[in-house]
Amino acid sequence: MQAATLCFLIKGFPVRETLLGLKKRGFGAGKYAGIGGKVERGEAVETAVIREVAEEINVQIQPEQLQNMGRVQFIFPAKPDWSHDVAIFCDAQWNGLPQESDEIKPFWFSIGQIPYDQMWQDAPHWLPLVLEGKQVQAVISFQEDNESVAEVEMEAW
Numbered sequence: 001m002q003a004a005t006l007c008f009l010i011k012g013f014p015v016r017e018t019l020l021g022l023k024k025r026g027f028g029a030g031k032y033a034g035i036g037g038k039v040e041r042g043e044a045v046e047t048a049v050i051r052e053v054a055e056e057i058n059v060q061i062q063p064e065q066l067q068n069m070g071r072v073q074f075i076f077p078a079k080p081d082w083s084h085d086v087a088i089f090c091d092a093q094w095n096g097l098p099q100e101s102d103e104i105k106p107f108w109f110s111i112g113q114i115p116y117d118q119m120w121q122d123a124p125h126w127l128p129l130v131l132e133g134k135q136v137q138a139v140i141s142f143q144e145d146n147e148s149v150a151e152v153e154m155e156a157w
Helices: 045-057 123-131
Strands: 002-011 017-023 035-038 066-075 084-091 104-110 136-142 149-156
Touching: 002 045, 002 123, 017 045, 035 045, 045 066, 045 084, 045 104, 066 123, 084 123, 123 136, 123 149
Parallel strands: 002 084, 066 136
Antiparallel strands: 002 017, 002 035, 017 104, 066 084, 136 149
16 A cells, blocks of 8 residues: 655645645545645655655645644555555645645635535545544445445544
8 A cells, every 4th residue: 555645735724724635646536635745765654744745736845834634545446556544634834835746736715615416436535534534544445446436434523
């Protein structure tokens, strides 16, 4: 299972807005998601998320500003190489303005306007909890179509 990260830049307390990226190519192309990617061999997840955010939207985040919001394992039985173990982070302080890259086009969304219908179908199960400030531990399995959610096992606190 591939280790990966997702980061959600957030504004407000309670959270009023979050930044999502429209994936332009590769895994998840055409869908909105948090900013992140694969953890390289020997790389700490915090280092990976900082690197990915810088590469994808040209924003600098500091390790002490990251809020660890838990982990979500995404299981794709019909396509096991798509399965990921994802560390989830939020960050309310960063340097720079999010900029489009060849992989991601960033957009700010108010909490009530998040385009869940244009995201992976798992997002409505766990993202609202994260944006409420809860940590999550989840295993989400997909159906044979690699789109529909088959099963969700989750704890939040």
